[in-house]
Amino acid sequence: MESPETIEIAVVGAHLSGMPLNYQLTELGATLVVxxxxxxxxxxYALPFTSPPKPxxxxxxxxxxxxxxxxxxxxxxxxxxxxxxVEAPLAIGSVELNSGQWVRGFVCEPWGLEDAEDxxxxxxxxxxxxxxxx
Numbered sequence: 001m002e003s004p005e006t007i008e009i010a011v012v013g014a015h016l017s018g019m020p021l022n023y024q025l026t027e028l029g030a031t032l033v034v035x036x037x038x039x040x041x042x043x044x045y046a047l048p049f050t051s052p053p054k055p056x057x058x059x060x061x062x063x064x065x066x067x068x069x070x071x072x073x074x075x076x077x078x079x080x081x082x083x084x085x086v087e088a089p090l091a092i093g094s095v096e097l098n099s100g101q102w103v104r105g106f107v108c109e110p111w112g113l114e115d116a117e118d119x120x121x122x123x124x125x126x127x128x129x130x131x132x133x134x
Contacts, residue, residue, distance in 0.1 A: 006073040008033060009082070010095045010105030012044065013055040013125040016070050020052040024085050028078040037066040039096040045108065045116035046128060047089070055125050056089065056108025056116060059096075066098055068124025069105065088112070 009030070014021040017032060038057075041064040045056045057067065074082060083092055089112020095105030122128040 005076055007076050007079050008103040009072050009074050009092070010038070010069045010097070010103050011072060012057050012067060012069050012106050014052050015072075015106070016125060019125075021085075024082065025072050025074065028074060028082055030072040030074040030078070030082075033071040033073050035068070035070050037098040038069055039098050039100070040064050040066045041096060042067045043118055043120045044122075044125065044128070045113050046119045047108070047112055047116050053129070054090065055119065055128070056112050057095070057106055058108055058110075058113060065120050065123070067120065068126065069095070069097070071097070071103055071105075 011025070013019065015025055016022060041059055043058045043060050043064060044067050045058065047054050047056050086092060089109040091107055091109055092104050093107035094102050095107065096102050119128040122131060
């Protein structure tokens, strides 16, 4: 639960547990709160030309699905250090969870979705990445 000492951040891709950028959270003292889903109002896109591969999360009014996310509790004093590591077109915005709770989390600026592949059908980034391995 978010408190004055922590900020909850929903991550959807390369910052998930076991993924290549998770260390950016753990090195700043973040702890995993819960693995959950967004509300069914999102689409997930594989962003072209990102290394490591990253997704972009977009809130939609029609045709959305629930996307797997992890919510991490980041010590509040570390928020600026974390945000300095977030590269465009990704940004920290607001994400609605399937519980109805809103938390801060990764979103994508619209220009970053040009030429991006819609991977929402995989239910989350892990599912999409697993499909690329086989």
